[in-house]
Amino acid sequence: MKLLSIHRLSVSRFKLPVLPAILAAFLTVILPVILSGQILACTMLHCARAEEAPVPLIFDTDMGNDCDDALALAMIHALQSRKECELLAVTITKDHELAAPFVDCLNTFYGRGHIPIGVCRNSGKTPDAGKYNQVSKITDNGKLRFEHDLLSGNNAPTAVEVLRRTLAQAQDASVVVVQVGFSTNLANLLASPADAIAPLSGRELFAKKVKLVSIMAGAFAPIPNDQGVLGEHREYNVAEDIPSIKKLVELCDVPILWSGFEIGLNLTYPHQSILQDYRYVTHHPVAEAYIAYIPPPHDRPTWDLTSVLAAVRPDRGYFELSNPGTVTISDDAISRFAENPQGKHRYLILKPAMAERTREALVQLSSQPPEHCGSSQPAPNHAR
Ligand SMILES: [Ca+2]
Numbered sequence: 001m002k003l004l005s006i007h008r009l010s011v012s013r014f015k016l017p018v019l020p021a022i023l024a025a026f027l028t029v030i031l032p033v034i035l036s037g038q039i040l041a042c043t044m045l046h047c048a049r050a051e052e053a054p055v056p057l058i059f060d061t062d063m064g065n066d067c068d069d070a071l072a073l074a075m076i077h078a079l080q081s082r083k084e085c086e087l088l089a090v091t092i093t094k095d096h097e098l099a100a101p102f103v104d105c106l107n108t109f110y111g112r113g114h115i116p117i118g119v120c121r122n123s124g125k126t127p128d129a130g131k132y133n134q135v136s137k138i139t140d141n142g143k144l145r146f147e148h149d150l151l152s153g154n155n156a157p158t159a160v161e162v163l164r165r166t167l168a169q170a171q172d173a174s175v176v177v178v179q180v181g182f183s184t185n186l187a188n189l190l191a192s193p194a195d196a197i198a199p200l201s202g203r204e205l206f207a208k209k210v211k212l213v214s215i216m217a218g219a220f221a222p223i224p225n226d227q228g229v230l231g232e233h234r235e236y237n238v239a240e241d242i243p244s245i246k247k248l249v250e251l252c253d254v255p256i257l258w259s260g261f262e263i264g265l266n267l268t269y270p271h272q273s274i275l276q277d278y279r280y281v282t283h284h285p286v287a288e289a290y291i292a293y294i295p296p297p298h299d300r301p302t303w304d305l306t307s308v309l310a311a312v313r314p315d316r317g318y319f320e321l322s323n324p325g326t327v328t329i330s331d332d333a334i335s336r337f338a339e340n341p342q343g344k345h346r347y348l349i350l351k352p353a354m355a356e357r358t359r360e361a362l363v364q365l366s367s368q369p370p371e372h373c374g375s376s377q378p379a380p381n382h383a384r
């Protein structure tokens with residue numbers, strides 16, 4: 001008993017002075033070390049982010065053939081406002097003179113109407129007007145609803161000229177090209193000779209300046225046909241210009257990241273977002289384009305948006321990637337992938353568990369208001 005009580009006493013004596021000492025040591029020595037470590041880590045993270053240059057990006061689009069091109073361009077502007085990318089130029093593969101004005105209209109809406117636009121004239125690729133590019137022509141009381149100064153693609157330079165000039169001015173191995181239409185422009189660029197703009201051939205220029213092509217094309221999983229039977233899929237961007245995508249695959253010396261048809265198909269854009277998230281202005285060119293293309297309620301696949309997200313935010317776990325390999329395109333527009341450790345191609349994989357988070361990122365980015373919205377300032381003067 002005595003021993004026990006002595007023991008108890010010694011324990012309580014031990015506790016009384018030692019616990020506050022431990023607490024004091026924790027507060028004065030250990031906690032500051034932890035906090036400073038965290039602050040240091042945060043500072044390093046912040047610095048790393050701040051020093052990380054925005055991804056220089058070229059957007060090559062068949063604007064007007066489906067509304068995902070418009071959503072994808074809106075996303076690029078949001079990512080540029082977040083300093084995650086810089087849109088260097090837009091080139092167009094839809095051979096109709098209203099595609100370029102609609103692109104300029106969107107760029108101007110987001111305060112960047114000065115961005116160069118190049119067109120593919122007389123290619124004969126989808127020469128119809130499309131369902132929404134005429135949104136750029138809508139007037140209210142005699143004034144354009146969506147201000148812009150490129151009123152016809154006939155007034156724009158060719159895509160090859162814009163691509164050559166943009167790449168010639170870029171840093172080596174820096175540019176990401178996001179191609180979400182046909183491969184017509186890139187094939188023409190890769191076949192272009194040296195000229196007054198650059199002493200390199202198109203292929204040399206591309207290999208020197210481009211670090212990645214992020215392309216929405218092909219299919220890398222079985223796709224249901226009209227009867228619901230799974231099989232190989234002749235994807236639209238491939239089928240519309242088979243010789244050009246074959247040329248791209250053959251002559252492109254930099255990695256290509258493929259977003260197959262199945263990715264956007266399994267990530268549909270919620271039409272509720274079109275009805276609700278773009279109401280920060282009375283008229284929104286992206287929402288009006290979507291509605292002109294196919295009115296809600298319809299959840300359109302996000303094909304082209306996925307190629308933007310994968311290009312600008314590659315490390316955020318939105319997608320998994322295939323092993324390296326090589327894609328080949330058949331004469332009847334089927335894309336096939338063969339694994340090969342030396343291959344320069346990978347394709348995106350969407351696991352069901354990732355879908356909701358990835359979809360929400362696409363929705364939030366494409367519906368993000370422009371920098372000048374919410375302030376009393378109009379869009380900057382250089383916007384046109
Ligand atoms: Ca303009």
Ligand SMILES: [Ca+2]
Pocket residue numbers: 061062063065066068069180181304
């Ligand atoms: Ca497209």
